[in-house]
Amino acid sequence: MLAETICSAASAAGLGIAAVTAYRKRFLAATRIAAYSLVPIGLVLTGVVQWVTDIAFKPSVWLGFGLLGVAWLLFITTRAVERRSGGTRKERRAAARAARDGAVEPAASAPSLGAGVPAAQQRKREEPKKQAAGASGPGDDFSDIEAILKKHGI
Template sequence: MLAETICSAVSAAGLGIAAVTAYRKRFLAATRIAAYSLVPVGLVLTGVVDWLADVVFKPTVWLGFGLLALAWLLFMITRAVERRGGGTRKERRAARAASKEGAVAPGASSPSLTSGTPPLTSGTGASAAPGRGKKPKQESGDDFSDIEAILKKHGL
């Protein structure tokens, strides 16, 4: 009963504001305000307000919402574990079987074509850390020639 009274008061106030707005010659805004103010009374007359009041004040409904939230949380946890752990059990089993046969796993990268050790530069000796020597001048010149060709193509 209290909810119906509150909704009726809100609608009456909204219609009053709409009347004042229409008096100020803002008919479009007044019509929009009147439409919004009729919504609470419409909800009362259709029974939605009673249904919402029953939902809010019943502990069994809140228990149901809690169980739905728990189910959603469990779904999200399993998705996170699947993404982190490499997929579903079937995908892991297929990857394990493929690795036993000597094939490359579906998510693996292609093998490297180099031997894995960079060539030693002249004068550095074997004590130098791999990959820290200076690059020969030819390689850096090739890189810049590509950039120069692009700049010439665009007239710069």
């Protein structure tokens, strides 16, 4: 009842503002204001306001929203734990079986986003970095910077 009264008052105030705007010869703006001011009374007449107030003031509805939030939190938590542990149970079993047999995993079971890089690939990535660092001396790191500074006269 209170919500319907507030919506009716908002519509009446909006129509009053639209009338004043039309009096000032701003018909396009007045029409737009009138359209916006008819929305609250339209919501009241269609029953949307009653439906929203029923939802807002029922404890069982809020309990339902709380349970949905808890379910969402559980889904997110299990996904985070799954990513930290290196994949699903099926992927971990396949990796353990491959390590035990000394074989490579089949291509059909691709690792999940949380799975780490295999040790052989990690070593291959680190070797060029170590070689590049070992080949150049400590003075080579600043030679490029010195050349740029000399080029700009600094």
